[in-house]
Amino acid sequence: MEFPDAIPPLLIKFALTVAFSFVVGLEFRRYQRMNQYKFHFGSTRTFVLIGLLGFILYTIDATHVLFGYGLLLLGSMLLIYYWRLSLKGMLSLFSALLALLIYLTGPIVSLFPSWFLILFIVLLILMLGEKPLIHRISDKLANEEIVTLAKFLIISGVILPLLPNEPIGPMMPVTYDKVWLAVIIVSGFSYLSYLINTYFFKSRSLMITGILSGLYSSTVATVVIGRRAHHLAEAAPFVSSALIMATAMMYIRLLAIIFLFAPAAGQRLLAPFLAAILLSICTVFTLFRFKDDLSQPSAAGTIEHPLELSTAIVFALSFMIFAAITQYVTSNYGGRGLNFLAIVVGFTDIDPFILSLLSGEFTVSASAIVSAVILASGSNNLLKAIYAVVLARNRSVTAAAAWLVFLFAASILYAFKINA
Known part of the structure; x- marks a missing residue:
């Protein structure tokens, strides 16, 4: 038996979810520091926990009802977070949408081929790391x-x-x-x-x-x-x-x-x-x-x-x-x-x-x-x-x-x- 075959598929999916959530969390933390956010949306650990929550709820319930309830709960919490930011004059939905996408990492790991998962994570990282370039292109176009x-x-x-x-x-x-x-x-x-x-x-x-x-x-x-x-x-x-x-x-x-x-x-x-x-x-x-x-x-x-x-x-x-x-x-x-x-x-x-x-x-x-x-x-x-x-x-x-x-x-x- 080859070594990759000896690893349980569930463990591989779990590790991928944690690893990619962690990487995006690191990039988001850097994004917050570069833009000098006064109101921090969690940390790298928060992103890992959000990714784990989505993965576990999607895995333990074959009907995916629990996953839907989790998405509703997370969305409600993010709505409250956005409302509090709006009171301070900050109207960006970026952080909330990014957290919802991280919640979807678990199902993506389970359902989609590896190339799509990598493309998904790379796109999130580019959205975080290339903000000035994206703004310049938007202004020029x-x-x-x-x-x-x-x-x-x-x-x-x-x-x-x-x-x-x-x-x-x-x-x-x-x-x-x-x-x-x-x-x-x-x-x-x-x-x-x-x-x-x-x-x-x-x-x-x-x-x-x-x-x-x-x-x-x-x-x-x-x-x-x-x-x-x-x-x-x-x-x-x-x-x-x-x-x-x-x-x-x-x-x-x-x-x-x-x-x-x-x-x-x-x-x-x-x-x-x-x-x-x-x-x-x-x-x-x-x-x-x-x-x-x-x-x-x-x-x-x-x-x-x-x-x-x-x-x-x-x-x-x-x-x-x-x-x-x-x-x-x-x-x-x-x-x-x-x-x-x-x-x-x-x-x-x-x-x-x-x-x-x-x-x-x-x-x-x-x-x-x-x-x-x-x-x-x-x-x-x-x-x-x-x-x-x-x-x-x-x-x-x-x-x-x-x-x-x-x-x-x-x-x-x-x-x-x-x-x-």
């Missing part, structure tokens, strides 16, 4: 972001389950739910980048703009940095590095989206995309060797909110239009026509095209689909090179433009190699 989060939950948790898993039509070999799933995935990545940009990097350098805005949209990042570069002719290493990192982030974003949407295609695209990412990062390190003593300039421009309903509808319509065009081209012109279409689409928004290509059932090989994804991303790099040169109108973007043109040429060669 704008009210409209709560509404936006509600919108995202609606489009992902309400609309998606209602959509049928049926093809939209003969010319659109994608299903309704796949279209909306693409909207959710792309919007989710864009929204994450938007939040980081807005609430953590308000005063950001060009490099931060390239990295985070590239996660949102490398084309948008190129436009923002290109306009800023018009007045930064002497900061070429920083400007070009930011533009290259924006494109590297595009490949990272595409890989993540493709793996979520079509893992098999993601595995085939992993090698070329990783090569583009790593070579881009090496190019940035090389450029930084020539920065001399220049200080990194800040970036201007803001990112528009990505979770507007109109944006989601436009993306869904683009998805369906590209699916219909791709169906027509592949049916009539095969893989060669698809490659030509991919190059042309690279001068527009490539996300709906790539996702419609990966989610539909087209009459081309898997190699042709991978080739089209590479060509679309490559021609999009050519578009960004043109944007950078036209908007900056100086030599600060020369290195970045040359690198983007190189990536376009490499994409063409790699696609031909696949199709050979």
Whole structure:
């Protein structure tokens, strides 16, 4: 008999209840001292006794009636405690609610898996120990972001389950739910980048703009940095590095989206995309060797909110239009026509095209689909090179433009190699 098997399960549950109640009690005691509470709510021992009370009452009565009476008694005592505090001008319910949660530790130990118990205790400790951080986040988070989060939950948790898993039509070999799933995935990545940009990097350098805005949209990042570069002719290493990192982030974003949407295609695209990412990062390190003593300039421009309903509808319509065009081209012109279409689409928004290509059932090989994804991303790099040169109108973007043109040429060669 192994040692863990020799320990009675009841003893293990008892020990876990005592241990976790004790740990939370210690943290609560520190919380009281840090906030200089004049009216102390018990001590560490109080929390241990509350946890034990809940565990024993829950265990000795299979109907759990005694546990309910205990909860009522504890709640009444905490209500009196809160009333007395209110007379002193202290209206916080935090201590009372925390004591009630500790009372529930015993049933949680008995009923829930160990990972939930640990998650429960860790959350209580974070609520106690990270009060300043939570307040700062609450102060920063704008009210409209709560509404936006509600919108995202609606489009992902309400609309998606209602959509049928049926093809939209003969010319659109994608299903309704796949279209909306693409909207959710792309919007989710864009929204994450938007939040980081807005609430953590308000005063950001060009490099931060390239990295985070590239996660949102490398084309948008190129436009923002290109306009800023018009007045930064002497900061070429920083400007070009930011533009290259924006494109590297595009490949990272595409890989993540493709793996979520079509893992098999993601595995085939992993090698070329990783090569583009790593070579881009090496190019940035090389450029930084020539920065001399220049200080990194800040970036201007803001990112528009990505979770507007109109944006989601436009993306869904683009998805369906590209699916219909791709169906027509592949049916009539095969893989060669698809490659030509991919190059042309690279001068527009490539996300709906790539996702419609990966989610539909087209009459081309898997190699042709991978080739089209590479060509679309490559021609999009050519578009960004043109944007950078036209908007900056100086030599600060020369290195970045040359690198983007190189990536376009490499994409063409790699696609031909696949199709050979």
